[in-house]
Amino acid sequence: MQRTIIVVGGGPAGLSFARSLAGSPHRVVLIEPQPRQVLASPAPDGREIALTQRSRAILAKMEVWQHLPANEIHLLREARVLNGSSPFAMQIGPEQGDALGYLVSNHLIRSALFAAVEAQPNIDLLCGRRVVEPVAGETGVSVRLDDGSELAGDLLVAADSRFSQIRHALGIDAAVTRFGHTMLVCRIRHTVPHRHTSTEWFDHGRTVALLPLSEGCSGLVVTLPDDEANAICALEDKALQHRLAGMLDGRWGEIELITRPHAYPLAMTFAERFSGPRCALVGDTALGMHPVTAHGFNFGLLGAWRLGQLVGPAADPGATHWLTRYARQHRLATLPLYEATRQLVKLYSDDRLIARPIRAGVLRLGALPPIRRIMGRLLSEARSA
Numbered sequence: 063m064q065r066t067i068i069v070v071g072g073g074p075a076g077l078s079f080a081r082s083l084a085g086s087p088h089r090v091v092l093i094e095p096q097p098r099q100v101l102a103s104p105a106p107d108g109r110e111i112a113l114t115q116r117s118r119a120i121l122a123k124m125e126v127w128q129h130l131p132a133n134e135i136h137l138l139r140e141a142r143v144l145n146g147s148s149p150f151a152m153q154i155g156p157e158q159g160d161a162l163g164y165l166v167s168n169h170l171i172r173s174a175l176f177a178a179v180e181a182q183p184n185i186d187l188l189c190g191r192r193v194v195e196p197v198a199g200e201t202g203v204s205v206r207l208d209d210g211s212e213l214a215g216d217l218l219v220a221a222d223s224r225f226s227q228i229r230h231a232l233g234i235d236a237a238v239t240r241f242g243h244t245m246l247v248c249r250i251r252h253t254v255p256h257r258h259t260s261t262e263w264f265d266h267g268r269t270v271a272l273l274p275l276s277e278g279c280s281g282l283v284v285t286l287p288d289d290e291a292n293a294i295c296a297l298e299d300k301a302l303q304h305r306l307a308g309m310l311d312g313r314w315g316e317i318e319l320i321t322r323p324h325a326y327p328l329a330m331t332f333a334e335r336f337s338g339p340r341c342a343l344v345g346d347t348a349l350g351m352h353p354v355t356a357h358g359f360n361f362g363l364l365g366a367w368r369l370g371q372l373v374g375p376a377a378d379p380g381a382t383h384w385l386t387r388y389a390r391q392h393r394l395a396t397l398p399l400y401e402a403t404r405q406l407v408k409l410y411s412d413d414r415l416i417a418r419p420i421r422a423g424v425l426r427l428g429a430l431p432p433i434r435r436i437m438g439r440l441l442s443e444a445r446s447a
């Protein structure tokens with residue numbers, strides 16, 4: 063019997079989940095407020111997404127990787143982490159193979175996922191519509207949309223972002239950590255080559271990261287207290303370039319801004335449970351990572367894929383045992399890095415004098431071979447899906 067799976071949200075996680083149901087006999091209804099043409103060709107949003115080897119493998123299985131423009135997939139060979147003015151750098155390489163992962167712009171991932179989902183025979187896309195009231199119970203689910211229409215189904219999957227209203231309406235709470243910091247992201251040209259190595263530099267009062275893209279071009283990521291970030295965004299082009307160049311301390315030679323910054327206020331969220339009766343949470347709705355360890359989408363994709371593998375072929379996709387299995391597996395897979403990231407961000411945003419030697423010590427500890435190996439494995443995640 064054909065069942066109906068309702069997906070709320072057509073961001074990267076909702077689309078990944080819908081795509082993981084490509085071969086499923088069930089009908090998939092995806093509801094997203096943005097218009098179809100925006101989903102088909104989203105505008106660049108400044109995010110350069112670091113994809114792990116495992117994410118590449120999942121996207122290839124979904125037949126999405128093959129549709130990303132080859133010249134827009136940038137190799138991420140290794141990562142280095144610096145602290146303040148210390149010349150010491152912790153270097154993290156892949157556990158296997160020649161790369162930690164790849165950098166691909168978020169809008170390209172979104173459009174490739176959308177094209178694949180749109181072509182699926184079992185999909186109904188309701189674009190330009192918002193879910194205003196979800197109900198999930200033991201016998202079925204239903205959603206009311208903003209045009210007053212209603213839909214019924216057998217499973218409801220919420221993928222409506224980290225401050226999810228659907229999660230709240232389903233009675234699922236989430237722990238929220240706010241940092242009072244905003245991340246600015248833009249593209250720059252620079253004269254010192256990046257050698258396909260990303261750099262994360264915990265400087266005093268700010269964090270700077272450089273993500274290697276094409277030759278002489280990188281994504282620049284600067285994290286600052288909210289008010290300082292807002293003031294920088296208000297600068298006109300020349301003053302902006304001068305201000306950002308000053309933060310790089312000449313490490314990357316002469317720089318030139320290619321795009322103006324996009325601003326993202328930072329918060330981490332973790333839902334108290336990832337499933338309930340006939341409902342499940344995926345992507346940032348389950349857990350919202352801090353971008354510093356580059357895992358929000360990687361985890362969202364992994365969870366979406368695993369949930370799809372469980373419920374796609376099931377006679378009843380809303381049966382409790384599939385949803386609790388997904389929730390348990392995904393919690394176990396994500397909680398250690400979530401918590402490590404939260405503590406790392408707290409430590410490196412702490413500018414009191416007492417925190418500085420601890421920060422330097424943590425970096426040197428992290429440089430010990432066994433810890434470096436664990437981090438390399440965690441960041442590249444070469445294990446199969």
Ligand SMILES: Cc1cc2nc3c(=O)[nH]c(=O)nc-3n(C[C@H](O)[C@H](O)[C@H](O)COP(=O)(O)OP(=O)(O)OC[C@H]3O[C@@H](n4cnc5c(N)ncnc54)[C@H](O)[C@@H]3O)c2cc1C
Pocket residue numbers: 070071072073074075076093094095096109110111112113168191192193194221222223224227228245247326344345346347351353356357358359360361362
């Ligand atoms: C600066 C930055 C850099 C990042 N870098 C990385 C990285 O390198 N690697 C990595 O893995 N991750 C990274 N991330 C994280 C990644 O971008 C997110 O984890 C990912 O976009 C979350 O996708 P999502 O689909 O869960 O949520 P969203 O992208 O927030 O999508 C939610 C969707 O739900 C829709 N929606 C909302 N309400 C409703 C409703 N009521 N009804 C229907 N639809 C609704 C919205 O319109 C939206 O389309 C980064 C994030 C930032 C901010």
